[in-house]
Amino acid sequence: MGKGREDGPLSTSSAYAVLGVQPDCSPVEIKAAFRAKVKQFHPDVNRDENSDAMIRRVIQAYQILSSYTPSQIIETECLDPFDRPECEAFDVFVNELLCVGKACSSSCVERAPHAFRFDSSTGTARAFSQGQEEDYQVQCAVGQCPRSCIHYVTPSQRILLEELLHSILDVPYDTSAEADLLFSLITKAKFENNRYQKPKKKTKSSTQHVDWF
Template sequence: MEALSLCSWTPPVFPVRRAVEAHTGHKFTMKGCSNRTGEEAPLSNTSSAFAVLGVQPTCSAAELKAAFRAKVKLFHPDVNRTGEGSDAMIRRVIQAYEMLSNYSRLEIIERECLDPFDNPESEALDVFVNEALCVGKGCPYSCVTRAPHAFAFASTGTARATSQGHGEDYQVQLAVGQCPKSCIHYVTPSQRIILEELLDSILNVPYDCSAEADLLYSLIVKAKFENNRYQKPKRQPKASNQNVDWF
């Protein structure tokens, strides 16, 4: 069984989003997201996008899609645990596919991304801060003060997780437990990347993001429920095909 599988991801919240789009005429888009992880500047042309995906400009739509899925598996932090910059690379792959396909970034996440909210791929040990609710520097129980090795203040004044892998750290657990807004959540790496992409869309368009905020809240609730149900894969018993001479 593969550690990761790509599938069509359509959780119940997305039909609600589509209904809102149809009623208001507002199309959700995730273009122009902020540079959260310090990756390189946005791709400037289609040539660089083709290079990121490793395909020729003459490739078919099916080949483009296959290349995107292959790159997702190659660079995803759930697989590339030892590699640095996995988050930046997966975002760059999504950006390249967005540039070369007819899909918006959120549509790509819906249609092509991993399905981490229905089937968590690992234990939820990464931390995600919902900056739309965070009090920031005015918080009396600041997570940045409690666990400065895992959190820092963003340019907006809100707290942000700057380092992962501290899910079992007592100071991080204390920061999560004492957050007065309950805006810090334990999530899987896959869930975190998608939630960060959606959050960036909200922060970039704060005056027209109520539906995106509702979607973010719905995904956080679903992640919490599914993560509590996660069970580690059972280890397969070791078997030997060698004959044993008992005499």
């Protein structure tokens, strides 16, 4: 599901370090630090290849220090690119709750092996390469998925959907509420992404005097 999981779970002391706050700081300071870090590593602002991993660590750190679940973070912390997409939806996200993995008759892994692969722990397909918006094989994989479980999303939407999906797959007990939220966010993303319009470029007004006569 991307980089960042390979480093293992954060400790409480590491969580404070990720957010850049002291252990004796207040909840208000933790929230402010979290929002500042989200802005710093936002995919639309930070084009560094490690920005994905960093924003995941920021979310994990805030989960630890606030005791919020990923769904609560999305709902309470104004982390909602689903209302206002930050850019065009060119990243791909696989809803692994619907994916049947190698049993699929029209596997995305076979159609576009450079963009999808089967996860060893779940057996489901997962996108591991982004920035393939012009790739015909990826377009076919998305459009011809028999379970309709591959979606074009924005970078911010993808990160939050992946975090929410990961929390569902990792927890052995009932996660129906989180699953419902995942499906609703995907639906919302599809609707808003279809409405997205690129910001119009401002025309430069000339300050030079023009004598028309």
